[in-house]
């Protein structure tokens with residue numbers, strides 16, 4: 001539908017679930033509710049929507065779970081009660097000021113979300129880093145993307161996804177690893193499926209310990225042992241070198257580190273690698289052959305590589321395959337990390353993680369800190385990185401952190417070893433929860449609850465996995481006294497007495513953010529809301545003189561490193577995860593199901609989506625189940641060193657023996673937390689990215705016996 005044909009009651013927006021970033025056309029009904037359909041003119045989805053996107057309107061039409069008014073309690077022993085915005089923010093500011101004065105700016109923290117709009121991220125990051133004076137602002141993107149961010153920085157010089165989705169139709173080999181896009185990024189995957197259907201010669205390699213729906217169109221499924229991704233990638237690299245299927249010109253002129261890499265991958269034979277990975281040598285050689293013969297090669301990955309205590313090295317070992325074959329910066333080629341959240345990319349653009357600065361500036365660089373400080377006009381920006389997601393909750397537990405402000409995320413379902421996070425919120429001196437829904441468990445620990453506007457109730461921008469910025473219109477009024485997140489943060493900053501937060505609207509916030517990107521690699525300084533409204537969407541950097549975005553990066557083979565060369569990293573494949581033993585003999589891996597998203601605060605409201613899979617389960621191989629005397633549908637007790645869950649068994653030969661799988665969506669339901677997989681998971685993190693190891697911990701499985 002063209003802009004001109006949109007009626008007064010029809011507006012455009014972007015789906016707020018995954019990082020694919022599909023366009024939707026919203027029809028506002030006379031009764032104030034909305035319906036929606038896929039935007040046929042949108043370059044990402046071309047009218048398609050997955051089950052989650054198709055049902056998105058129900059989540060805003062149903063207001064029964066909405067937080068409507070600010071609430072506050074004056075002491076931990078008092079009940080929480082309705083107050084005015086003014087009282088809630090004045091007291092919160094007074095408490096924050098007291099802690100900052102007494103214990104320093106590192107005693108307070110903000111824990112935000114990849115669901116925030118870029119403008120919201122921008123103001124909270126500015127507030128914490130530029131005015132409060134510590135870098136204690138992190139988001140739940142730490143749990144999903146930070147390993148990819150760190151790897152891009154090492155390999156390419158900056159956190160920059162080189163490809164665009166239109167490269168899909170130009171590629172003839174896909175290496176999909178640690179991802180199930182058929183369920184988790186469905187519309188992107190439909191484009192791959194359609195491309196393969198039209199071009200049967202296109203090769204698809206799927207790497208996963210489970211046989212997922214993504215394997216449905218795979219030419220080759222490498223069902224590797226969990227945690228052996230680097231060994232596999234190195235072995236494929238070795239075969240590519242042996243076969244001469246590498247790009248010598250690219251390696252010689254545009255990359256560093258090949259010799260060391262080559263020495264490393266030749267230390268292990270392909271046969272030995274195959275044994276470690278639990279797959280055949282033939283299949284490794286076939287994967288290398290498919291990649292080696294491709295004219296366009298896209299590697300695609302997400303949490304299976306990122307959520308690991310060796311996540312950065314897993315990412316680097318994969319990006320190496322694109323670098324040694326020269327498959328980067330040209331049509332149909334490049335590494336494409338898929339983001340789980342709608343605006344994880346936008347958050348990174350504004351520097352909204354504890355170790356980042358706006359527009360890909362470097363926190364460790366004093367000139368960059370000074371530049372941002374001058375622009376903001378606030379306090380000196382601290383050189384020390386702030387607390388990351390899991391570190392914040394550790395610091396609440398040991399008393400270093402006194403106050404935490406949780407913004408649009410549900411840590412008591414989503415954090416690893418989640419009982420530690422529960423303890424942390426119990427011990428916290430002051431907890432602020434800024435939320436749309438009355439469901440998240442963290443509300444029970446809040447001293448102040450601030451009601452936030454939902455998707456379609458506020459204006460702003462988001463950036464999807466291919467650097468595409470979308471403008472989202474405000475379509476509905478928020479119920480009760482709920483406010484847009486950016487307005488809440490700006491009102492609070494003003495109560496703190498800080499200047500520079502008197503934005504009249506999201507347009508002004510965006511304009512300031514865009515200005516700060518000038519002369520950086522993500523430059524959108526010439527891109528206004530007006531242009532976005534006219535053009536629909538734009539991929540950064542925006543070339544103002546030409547009036548176009550940038551579909552593909554590194555076409556000149558000049559990377560963002562100091563010497564402009566990409567870096568091929570010789571990373572070790574030593575696994576640092578918690579290994580199985582006699583007491584905990586199974587490897588637990590976690591993941592998503594098709595029709596739920598994150599902790600279900602939105603998708604869980606939609607009956608149709610709940611019909612797909614109604615409750616949490618454990619997937620276990622029938623031979624493992626038989627040995628344990630467990631039958632299909634029987635309740636099992638799964639235990640790790642950190643906790644326990646009790647869920648029904650789903651027997652499936654599609655998972656490897658010795659490995660069990662549980663979905664990550666379910667939390668505490670009516671006081672029962674025995675569906676919550678994060679009772680079990682390990683809070684060990686990658687030493688560089690600080691991303692937790694959700695995909696690998698040791699558990700025991702037993703049939704439940706009534707006491």
Ligand code: SF4
Pocket residue numbers: 015016017018019020021022045048049050051052053054184185186187188
């Ligand atoms: Fe929304 Fe992602 Fe589905 Fe697209 S693929 S409709 S962005 S959930």
